[in-house]
Structures are given as structure tokens and as C-alpha cells.
Amino acid sequence: xxxxxPATSTTVTSPGPPGQERPLLIGATxxxxxxxxxxxxxxxxxxxxxxxxxxxxxxxxxxxxxxxxLDGMIDVAWxxxxxHAQSLMTSGGACRTLAMxxxxxxxxxxxxxxxxxxxxxxxxxxxxxxxxxxxxxxxLRLIPAHQLRAQGFDLETDCTHAEIEPRPxxxxxxxxxxxxxxxxxRDGRADAGVIFExxxxxxxxxxxxxxxxxxxxWRSEPFCHxxxxxxxxxxxxxxxxxxxxxxxxxxxxxxxxxxxxxxHLTRWLPATDDGWSGVIDAIRAANLEGxxxx
Numbered sequence: 001x002x003x004x005x006p007a008t009s010t011t012v013t014s015p016g017p018p019g020q021e022r023p024l025l026i027g028a029t030x031x032x033x034x035x036x037x038x039x040x041x042x043x044x045x046x047x048x049x050x051x052x053x054x055x056x057x058x059x060x061x062x063x064x065x066x067x068x069x070l071d072g073m074i075d076v077a078w079x080x081x082x083x084h085a086q087s088l089m090t091s092g093g094a095c096r097t098l099a100m101x102x103x104x105x106x107x108x109x110x111x112x113x114x115x116x117x118x119x120x121x122x123x124x125x126x127x128x129x130x131x132x133x134x135x136x137x138x139x140l141r142l143i144p145a146h147q148l149r150a151q152g153f154d155l156e157t158d159c160t161h162a163e164i165e166p167r168p169x170x171x172x173x174x175x176x177x178x179x180x181x182x183x184x185x186r187d188g189r190a191d192a193g194v195i196f197e198x199x200x201x202x203x204x205x206x207x208x209x210x211x212x213x214x215x216x217x218w219r220s221e222p223f224c225h226x227x228x229x230x231x232x233x234x235x236x237x238x239x240x241x242x243x244x245x246x247x248x249x250x251x252x253x254x255x256x257x258x259x260x261x262x263x264h265l266t267r268w269l270p271a272t273d274d275g276w277s278g279v280i281d282a283i284r285a286a287n288l289e290g291x292x293x294x
Contacts, residue, residue: 131193224275
């Protein structure tokens, strides 16, 4: 096949004049304003040098990027779990999961307590004060609430929630993150709290505790986290080649080593929609389908 054959082309057709082609356009949010340009300049340069011309567009919020993806204004979005799941649901399955970091595979949310509290089981949480994320936080509220409800514990009514003042994130949205939840547990404002498990060891070390000081009371079923999402009708040849190049990235390559470190991964992995069923179920159970991409 020639390089111009549509089955092998790595460019996409522009919505402008018929037949006009352009580089693949990837969307991302400026969630990490200190590093986002470093990350995406490295991604753009590496992919272009390996035969796939790309450009990137930065968005202030996942809601804005989600609309752009569904409208076909961008070809691929680097999405958080809420935004990725909403894209799959809102598009009726027309959007597709392309790839994720190795650190996004089979992650979990946990409920932790200080070992000194004596809390060791979900039953011990009844009537206690828990620190949780905001109402639309995927891993810090929605997934635990959905899965615990199936186990006979209602996160909204069988305990009280610690009063935690949300702080503004880079996109201006006020958010309760793992650091705030961990502080509430350590300071005694909460008896227990929900933490994104990949952050747990870092939080324990950062706050000068030992692993024995913390008890994991409950662990969610595994789910997948962030993902590259394809717009509806992105040509299969383009998405396939994009995933092939991502998964070929070597963390020892000095041209992308810093990018991979800043993105907290050692390998990109191909992915399918299957890994996000737990996230989708939790969003639907909370009646948030289509309501927010954040």
C-alpha cells in the first residue's frame, strides 16, 4: 500500500474543504500548569518524528474538552476517568478507548483509618465521621458509594462526612483531594477516609507516618483511571497507528524520559472500553450521566 492509502494514512480529514488533511489534533487540560507544555511538546515532537504529525490543544476544563471531542473539533482527548466515561456514555459508544498509562490499570479506592482508632471493618464505620471527596469525585466518592451500597453500607447515610473546605484546582474548580482527606484523618477530624490507593504510600511518607500506622479498612474492586479517548468516527487506521506509537515509547529514551516521569508512567498500554465499566456504573448510580465531565 502507498503512504496515501486511507488504510495506512496517519493524518485525518479536516472538517474544512473536502479532501484537505491535517495532523491529528489531541486535546488535554492544563491540570498541571507547571508541566503541561513540557509534556505535550515532548509528545508532539516524538510522535511527529516517528511519522504521525500531531498538534495539541489545551482546555481549561474537562467539560469544554468533552464537548470539543463529541463535536469532532479534536480527534483524541487525554481524559480523566469521569470525562472518559462520560464521553463513552454520551456518544452512545461512538467514542472509543485507545490507551492508558500502566499506572492507570487495575487501580482501586481504599478507605483507611489510623490503626490506633481500632477501626478494621466496614461495620466499624457506622455512625463514624468519614472524609470523602466532593459529590462528583470518581475515585474519592462515586465508586466507593456505589460499591459499598451493594455491600449494605450507605456512604451517604450510614456515617457523617467530615467538614473539609475544598480548595481551588488549577482549572478553578473547588476540589477535595487526597491530601486534604489524609490530613483530616491524621488530625482526628475524621475517623476514616477515602483515598485513591496509588497515592497512599506517598501520603504516608509525606506526612511522616509508617505503613503500620494506617489500616486499610476497605478496598474497591479494580477499575481503570485516565485514558486517551477517540472522537466518534476517528478512522481506525489513525487510532491504531496512534496506539502503536504510544506503546512503542521507551522510558529510557532521553527525548521522552522527562515526559513519562511527569506523567507518572513507565509504559503506555492499549486499552478497551471494558476497564471503565465500574466507573460507568458508579456514574449512572449517582444519576450523573451526561451531567459533568469533571
